[in-house]
Amino acid sequence: MKLSGKQVSGKATLYSYTVANKAFHPYYVDKIPYLIATVELVEQPGLMLQTNLVDVDEKDLKFDMELEVDFRPLGDSFLIPVFKPAGGAK
Amino acid sequence: MKMRKVAIAGVGYSGVGRNTGLSERHHAAQSALAALADSGISAKDVDGVATWGGDATDFAHMLGFGPQKWFLTVGVAPAFISPAMHAWMAVATGQADTVVAWRIMMQQPSSAAMASGSTGSMMAGMTDYHYNMAFGNFSPTVWAGLMMNRYMHETGATEEDFAKFAVIQRDYASRNPDALLRDPLTVEEYLSKPYINKPLRILDCDYPCDSGSAVIFTTEERARDLKQPVVLVETASHATIHNMNFETLPDMVRTSPVQAAENLWSHTSIKPSDVDTAQLYDGFSFITMNWLEALGLCEPLGAPEFIRNGGTTLNGKVPTNTDGGAINVGRRHGANFCIESVRQLRGQSTSQVKDAEVAVWANAVGPFAGAMLLTKG
Numbered sequence: 001m002k003l004s005g006k007q008v009s010g011k012a013t014l015y016s017y018t019v020a021n022k023a024f025h026p027y028y029v030d031k032i033p034y035l036i037a038t039v040e041l042v043e044q045p046g047l048m049l050q051t052n053l054v055d056v057d058e059k060d061l062k063f064d065m066e067l068e069v070d071f072r073p074l075g076d077s078f079l080i081p082v083f084k085p086a087g088g089a090k
Numbered sequence: 091m092k093m094r095k096v097a098i099a100g101v102g103y104s105g106v107g108r109n110t111g112l113s114e115r116h117h118a119a120q121s122a123l124a125a126l127a128d129s130g131i132s133a134k135d136v137d138g139v140a141t142w143g144g145d146a147t148d149f150a151h152m153l154g155f156g157p158q159k160w161f162l163t164v165g166v167a168p169a170f171i172s173p174a175m176h177a178w179m180a181v182a183t184g185q186a187d188t189v190v191a192w193r194i195m196m197q198q199p200s201s202a203a204m205a206s207g208s209t210g211s212m213m214a215g216m217t218d219y220h221y222n223m224a225f226g227n228f229s230p231t232v233w234a235g236l237m238m239n240r241y242m243h244e245t246g247a248t249e250e251d252f253a254k255f256a257v258i259q260r261d262y263a264s265r266n267p268d269a270l271l272r273d274p275l276t277v278e279e280y281l282s283k284p285y286i287n288k289p290l291r292i293l294d295c296d297y298p299c300d301s302g303s304a305v306i307f308t309t310e311e312r313a314r315d316l317k318q319p320v321v322l323v324e325t326a327s328h329a330t331i332h333n334m335n336f337e338t339l340p341d342m343v344r345t346s347p348v349q350a351a352e353n354l355w356s357h358t359s360i361k362p363s364d365v366d367t368a369q370l371y372d373g374f375s376f377i378t379m380n381w382l383e384a385l386g387l388c389e390p391l392g393a394p395e396f397i398r399n400g401g402t403t404l405n406g407k408v409p410t411n412t413d414g415g416a417i418n419v420g421r422r423h424g425a426n427f428c429i430e431s432v433r434q435l436r437g438q439s440t441s442q443v444k445d446a447e448v449a450v451w452a453n454a455v456g457p458f459a460g461a462m463l464l465t466k467g
Contacts, residue, residue, distance in 0.1 A: 015240065015342075016236040016237070016239050016240035016243070016342060017236065017239060018232060018235025018236050018238075018239055018287040018288060018289075018290070019235070019285065019287065019288035020226055020227075020232065020287060021284065021285040021286060021287060021288055022229075022231075022284075022285075022286050022287075024228035024229045025223075025226070025228050027226075028226050031226070033288075034226060036225055036226060036227055036232055036235075036236070036287075037236075038236050038337055038338065038339075038342075040340075045340070046340035048337075048338040048339070048340055049338070050221055050222065050225055050227065050335075050337040050338060051225055052225050052226065058288075063240070063243045074224055078224070080224050080225065
């Protein structure tokens with residue numbers, strides 16, 4: 001079997017989430033509270049990704065809701081994949 | 091090869107506390123000497139050592155144990171169950187006759203140290219840690235928050251259920267002089283404490299401290315001539331299902347305790363309904379609930395209701411974590427569950443279960459776990 005990278009759609013569902021209420025690193029002191037989530041990519045059952053949720057309030061989150069990828073800067077050098085409600089739905 | 095029946099003959103703690111200023115060696119020596127005194131075994135009769143925390147060879151030399159037939163320094167493992175299982179099997183197979191198993195756990199870096207950018211909090215065995223840090227995940231409380239939230243979603247457990255669990259455990263701790271947290275606790279107090287990773291609150295987490303715990307395994311035959319009532323190892327089990335990325339477990343509600351429990355019951359004719367007391371890992375509170383379900387001590391997804399109805403109290407169906415759990419006795423990383431099981435079967439617990447004859451203790455969750463079943467000899 002040959003292993004290789006494969007592009008995915010960026011669509012996922014929300015498996016679980018937690019609110020980071022405490023900053024364990026100086027970079028996050030002015031960013032708490034923020035949302036950390038485990039999402040399941042639609043391409044394959046059990047294909048999980050750890051990420052952040054953006055453009056959504058905790059109270060509007062529902063388990064298994066549909067999400068789509070977005071990209072946000074981390075510092076000056078990186079873009080990281082984050083997720084938001086699919087289609088901009090609230 | 092004929093397997094020998096194994097007993098636990100001695101148990102002991104070091105001077106456990108917050109930032110004790112003592113080294114791993116101090117905690118190893120103190121806990122081993124306490125366990126030797128408890129058992130009546132002399133240092134020269136120990137011929138095997140297994141530890142997580144410090145170095146087995148170093149500890150054996152330091153304590154004057156003499157030539158060792160079996161030694162193991164455990165790497166990242168499901169807490170104390172790993173050195174305990176190795177000690178049990180070394181005696182059962184005849185590799186050694188009397189083995190000391192330790193868990194030495196030094197207090198983790200303070201939140202102040204972590205907030206200043208200390209990298210000391212990174213676990214050496216953690217894989218793919220960059221996938222955590224890029225998303226602001228620097229603490230095991232993140233996977234705990236994720237697992238707890240999914241658990242609440244699937245079971246319907248409420249924050250009040252977790253408060254009730256904390257109150258019951260603190261009640262046990264209030265009678266245990268080994269516990270670091272002993273003041274009575276109310277549901278309201280639990281709910282007034284801060285979230286670390288919502289829904290996880292600070293009183294869902296085991297209490298960081300410096301601890302040394304030692305347990306001596308020997309043959310049943312030898313144990314019958316020693317000081318304490320005999321406690322026998324019926325069987326034990328390990329399981330691993332995933333790498334160390336808790337955050338990408340595809341099912342966060344049914345993890346390695348399920349397989350470890352299946353393995354455990356497959357080795358014995360004892361049944362879950364025979365268990366008189368359970369001592370189940372509470373590094374985070376929901377883990378105890380996972381184990382109650384995995385071991386078949388309550389219905390699947392039924393632990394919150396079981397606890398709500400008093401199932402884990404001293405008068406309940408399965409008195410659980412009767413020393414107060416690591417949330418109150420301090421993080422002894424699984425060893426307290428073994429030691430409290432032994433005390434129950436000897437009749438020496440500060441919350442004694444009447445006529446306790448079968449005890450199960452269990453460690454860890456997620457990627458890996460293990461459990462051990464003990465009986466009164």
